[in-house]
Amino acid sequence: MKGIAVSTTVNGDAVEYVCHGRETLLDVLRNHLGLTGAKEGCGTGDCGACSVTLDGELVCSCLVLGAEVEGRTVETIEGMADGDKLHPLQKRFLDGAALQCGICTPGFLIAAKALLDRNNNPSESEIRYALAGNLCRCTGYDKIVRAVSAAAGDMRRQQKAQARRRATR
Amino acid sequence: MASFDVMPDIQLYQPVELDDALSLAERYGDGGWVLGGGQDTYGWLKDRAKNPQAMIDLSGIDSLRGIRTTDDGIEIGATTTLREIIRDERINRDFSLLAQAAGRVASPQIRNVGTLGGNLSQDTRCWYYRRGLACYRAGGNLCYADGPESMNREHAVLGASRCVAVSPSDTATAMVALEAMMVVASASGVRSIAAEDFFVGPATHITQMTALEPGEILTAVRIPSKWAGQRFYFEKVADRDVWDFALVSIAVAMRLEGDSIAESRFVCGGVACTPHRLKNVESAARGNSLSEASADAIAPLASAGAIPLNYNHFKLPLMENLVRRAMRG
Numbered sequence: 001m002k003g004i005a006v007s008t009t010v011n012g013d014a015v016e017y018v019c020h021g022r023e024t025l026l027d028v029l030r031n032h033l034g035l036t037g038a039k040e041g042c043g044t045g046d047c048g049a050c051s052v053t054l055d056g057e058l059v060c061s062c063l064v065l066g067a068e069v070e071g072r073t074v075e076t077i078e079g080m081a082d083g084d085k086l087h088p089l090q091k092r093f094l095d096g097a098a099l100q101c102g103i104c105t106p107g108f109l110i111a112a113k114a115l116l117d118r119n120n121n122p123s124e125s126e127i128r129y130a131l132a133g134n135l136c137r138c139t140g141y142d143k144i145v146r147a148v149s150a151a152a153g154d155m156r157r158q159q160k161a162q163a164r165r166r167a168t169r
Numbered sequence: 170m171a172s173f174d175v176m177p178d179i180q181l182y183q184p185v186e187l188d189d190a191l192s193l194a195e196r197y198g199d200g201g202w203v204l205g206g207g208q209d210t211y212g213w214l215k216d217r218a219k220n221p222q223a224m225i226d227l228s229g230i231d232s233l234r235g236i237r238t239t240d241d242g243i244e245i246g247a248t249t250t251l252r253e254i255i256r257d258e259r260i261n262r263d264f265s266l267l268a269q270a271a272g273r274v275a276s277p278q279i280r281n282v283g284t285l286g287g288n289l290s291q292d293t294r295c296w297y298y299r300r301g302l303a304c305y306r307a308g309g310n311l312c313y314a315d316g317p318e319s320m321n322r323e324h325a326v327l328g329a330s331r332c333v334a335v336s337p338s339d340t341a342t343a344m345v346a347l348e349a350m351m352v353v354a355s356a357s358g359v360r361s362i363a364a365e366d367f368f369v370g371p372a373t374h375i376t377q378m379t380a381l382e383p384g385e386i387l388t389a390v391r392i393p394s395k396w397a398g399q400r401f402y403f404e405k406v407a408d409r410d411v412w413d414f415a416l417v418s419i420a421v422a423m424r425l426e427g428d429s430i431a432e433s434r435f436v437c438g439g440v441a442c443t444p445h446r447l448k449n450v451e452s453a454a455r456g457n458s459l460s461e462a463s464a465d466a467i468a469p470l471a472s473a474g475a476i477p478l479n480y481n482h483f484k485l486p487l488m489e490n491l492v493r494r495a496m497r498g
Contacts, residue, residue: 004181004183043174043212044212045208045212045278046412048276048278051278054281054282057252060278063208063278065226111277114277132276133275133278
């Protein structure tokens with residue numbers, strides 16, 4: 001069967017690959033592009049461990065075909081840190097021990113970032129609503145919710161500081 | 170039956186014109202799988218519980234996506250995502266019932282990709298059927314969910330006929346309440362079907378959940394202005410507040426004249442193979458006001474005619490209480 005050639009953008013880089021029609025975006029990320037941060041948990045959309053964003057919207061990469069992302073923009077956990085500098089969410093997850101085994105963590109970080117990019121001051125129930133598609137069997141969720149809330153505060157302070165710097169320039 | 174966890178070798182078509190999708194659907198017939206957002210597709214294929222020869226992906230067809238104004242209401246393209254419906258200003262203003270129902274589907278990830286057409290035409294969640302057993306719905310001559318040992322807590326209390334599966338769609342109840350029309354295309358033309366007739370029970374067609382025949386594609390849903398801005402009530406009861414399917418849900422549209430109900434549509438999900446209209450509740454509600462007293466008087470009618478299975482008696486008081494809450498005002 002013939003392969004399907006796809007041009008897309010992953011974490012800001014132009015990427016081209018050839019995939020089979022049956023391959024999911026998760027298969028492509030892990031097997032063709034070597035980006036193994038997104039995990040396959042259930043393969044049916046229950047667990048969210050494979051979460052990535054597609055044009056800024058949170059999706060399960062196990063339920064999107066690799067052939068469907070032609071011309072679109074994919075962001076994965078590998079693109080979250082700025083070089084060695086961790087994203088406030090990553091830092092708060094580490095500081096607050098918002099993980100134990102870690103297999104759900106890339107998905108939670110991506111889901112939390114998708115929320116904070118839209119709403120930088122979410123309430124606890126907004127955080128829980130936005131993370132409802134991600135399962136964690138270790139933490140009991142509380143530490144995750146607190147870490148996201150703290151990271152939102154960090155991001156608001158960063159944004160304020162940036163605005164001040166721009167104003168004084 | 171083993172779960173294989175990987176997709177089978179299957180041909181993928183990505184047409185960009187509706188006509189091409191329709192001719193592929195005609196060519197493959199029931200061997201063609203029409204793909205919307207795919208959120209309920211890949212589980213079937215990975216489990217080998219359904220084995221189509223080809224997937225016809227509608228996501229590249231621009232004309233099937235978006236929310237448009239019509240002469241009398243709105244038209245929503247079949248591949249419009251649930252997220253787009255939830256965030257649409259006009260739907261939130263005029264048909265908030267649909268926005269609420271769409272907002273209770275599955276998880277954020279699934280709503281971001283899942284389409285209206287896919288949510289409406291998804292197959293049942295009956296786990297015996299989904300496991301690939303040769304039951305009535307799969308063309309066999311047995312119902313595994315309706316025996317003395319069967320686990321049928323989530324199955325039907327109304328409209329069963331050999332098969333006791335229920336409709337899992339949250340948006341389907343809203344569509345029946347809003348008197349939507351389904352626009353269905355095939356290579357030989359276009360027909361439109363009232364939402365109430367689009368969903369079919371086992372007595373009508375035991376292997377299908379909808380009136381869609383092989384070769385047909387649901388292209389759009391038209392919602393008439395009749396119920397725009399009226400009073401709505403939606404509630405979904407599930408074991409888990411997110412991701413889970415409804416045990417019982419209710420979608421209600423009511424037109425009030427002064428304090429009294431002039432006309433209403435009460436539709437329950439999760440109780441029958443189709444969205445189930447509570448016609449006796451609708452006629453009893455006429456002329457009543459929204460109050461505790463009328464809620465108490467009318468609620469017991471909700472479960473009339475229901476026949477519970479071994480493990481789903483609880484659905485009867487749930488139906489009654491959802492009507493009670495809708496009537497309280």
